[in-house]
Amino acid sequence: MARTQGSRADITGPLIRDHARRLFARQGYAAVSMRQIASAVGVQAGALYAYTPDKQALLFDLMESHMRDLLAAWQDEPAADPLQRLENFVRFHIGFSLDHSDAVFLSYMELRNLTPDNHARIADLRGRYETALENILRDGIESGMMFVDDPKLATMALIAMLTGVTNWYREGGRLDRQRIGDIYWGLARGAVGAA
Amino acid sequence: MARTQGSRADITGPLIRDHARRLFARQGYAAVSMRQIASAVGVQAGALYAYTPDKQALLFDLMESHMRDLLAAWQDEPAADPLQRLENFVRFHIGFSLDHSDAVFLSYMELRNLTPDNHARIADLRGRYETALENILRDGIESGMMFVDDPKLATMALIAMLTGVTNWYREGGRLDRQRIGDIYWGLARGAVGAA
DNA sequence: GTCTATAGCGTGATAGAC
DNA sequence: GTCTATCACGCTATAGAC
Numbered sequence: 001m002a003r004t005q006g007s008r009a010d011i012t013g014p015l016i017r018d019h020a021r022r023l024f025a026r027q028g029y030a031a032v033s034m035r036q037i038a039s040a041v042g043v044q045a046g047a048l049y050a051y052t053p054d055k056q057a058l059l060f061d062l063m064e065s066h067m068r069d070l071l072a073a074w075q076d077e078p079a080a081d082p083l084q085r086l087e088n089f090v091r092f093h094i095g096f097s098l099d100h101s102d103a104v105f106l107s108y109m110e111l112r113n114l115t116p117d118n119h120a121r122i123a124d125l126r127g128r129y130e131t132a133l134e135n136i137l138r139d140g141i142e143s144g145m146m147f148v149d150d151p152k153l154a155t156m157a158l159i160a161m162l163t164g165v166t167n168w169y170r171e172g173g174r175l176d177r178q179r180i181g182d183i184y185w186g187l188a189r190g191a192v193g194a195a
Numbered sequence: 196m197a198r199t200q201g202s203r204a205d206i207t208g209p210l211i212r213d214h215a216r217r218l219f220a221r222q223g224y225a226a227v228s229m230r231q232i233a234s235a236v237g238v239q240a241g242a243l244y245a246y247t248p249d250k251q252a253l254l255f256d257l258m259e260s261h262m263r264d265l266l267a268a269w270q271d272e273p274a275a276d277p278l279q280r281l282e283n284f285v286r287f288h289i290g291f292s293l294d295h296s297d298a299v300f301l302s303y304m305e306l307r308n309l310t311p312d313n314h315a316r317i318a319d320l321r322g323r324y325e326t327a328l329e330n331i332l333r334d335g336i337e338s339g340m341m342f343v344d345d346p347k348l349a350t351m352a353l354i355a356m357l358t359g360v361t362n363w364y365r366e367g368g369r370l371d372r373q374r375i376g377d378i379y380w381g382l383a384r385g386a387v388g389a390a
Numbered sequence: 391g392t393c394t395a396t397a398g399c400g401t402g403a404t405a406g407a408c
Numbered sequence: 409g410t411c412t413a414t415c416a417c418g419c420t421a422t423a424g425a426c
Contacts, residue, residue, distance in 0.1 A: 007409040007410065008409080008410090009409060009410095012409080012410090026307060027225075027307060027308075028223055028224070028225050028226075028307065028308065029223075029226075030222075030223050030225035030226035031223075031224075031225035031308065033400075033401065033402080034401080034402060034403085035400085035401080035402090043409090043410065043411085044410065044411055044412075045401095045402085045403085046403085046404080046405095046410075046411070046412080046413095047409065047410050047411075049402095049403070049404080050409055050410075051409095054402075054403075055402070055403095108362075109304060112221060112222060112223065113222075113223065113226065147390075148381075148382075149377070149378045149381055150370075150378050153370070153375070153378050153379070153382075154378075154382060156359060156360075156362070156363050157356045157359060157379065157382050158356075159359075160355050160356050160358070160359025160362065161352045161353075161355050161356035161359070163355070164351060164352060164354075164355025164356070165351075167303075167351070167355065168351050175345075175348070180348070182344070183344045183345050183348050183349075184348070184352065186343075186344055187343075187348075187349060187352050187386040187387075188386070190385040190386045190387065190388050190390065191382040191383070191385045191386040192382075192385065193385050193390055195342075195385065195388055195390060202391040202392065203391080203392090207391080207392090228418075228419065228420085229419080229420065229421085230418085230419080230420095238391090238392065238393090239392070239393060239394075240420085240421090241392075241393070241394080241395095241421085241422080241423095242391065242392050242393075244420095244421070244422080245391055245392075246391095249420075249421075250420070250421095
């Protein structure tokens, strides 16, 4: 089958996702036009519709694949020491959030721009991730290594604290990632009463 | 001076601000039209421009007045015990955030939709508030009551943790505000090494 | 202060050529 | 798969009547 003029299907798809993610994160879904995305990619707006049925599906795909990537990347070791598992989680969450800061930002800022059905699916994935942390806290409490009044609230509090790194982190700043992980692990360990 | 037909200047201004705040917080600044705000208030879109020069100024006014209200509401007692001051801050921040959740959400979600000049002014106000907490932590460290590696990061971490309450809190939920304050104070106290 | 009407422009999405 | 052209609509903001 002969290639049609100017076709670059193998790279255009990923480029659309990359630029859309970046633009949505920086300006907000509603503020970004399909023309703007197309311009960043280097195609005309009409060409985008060969890859996505509409703008909403593009947003949902970005958020869903991010949540699936996050869940797939987190590898718990349920048999290990709960404190060690918590330290792993803290360092993992910070590292993943900084490596995918646009997707992280998108996935908790643009929930409101999803259709109700799409919203429910993302919320479900998010809930699974929160449960992963909550289970660590419950195991830590049960084993007497952690002291937390309310594991559910502690889960939300810790995730909010850790994700907050993306709000101020700048590449090449005062602290490197290892050091940031150390500091946040110290805060988290204290918060769960295991200082 | 005779009143013109249908004029309700005394209440329209606040109503515009109230509805704009609510709509911006729920749907995002870019996704809300001036017509939508006007409709919620009960006037035609053109009438809004008697109260604001444009949409951007309306957003900025909402954010700036929120930050000023926040700074005015926080009353530190520099002479008191640093731990007591931290507890006060924790309970204050959660209470204020829940009482003004739309404004809180707006003020950290829509920074990207401000002009650079307006952005700098909001960032300055936010910085002052962060400094208020940072000073408590520094005093706590100096007095040997707190153990924190990096007061700057601990400040960002604590504020992110506390503000996160607005993400999941629902009126009439499992926990009342007092109890939520107790739990978060426990987490914060532990995080700063004062459990 | 509020209304109606509208200018001027940008939007998401589609049709049809290549 | 990409382009050009376009439809139909919504947007911010303004003008002028009352």
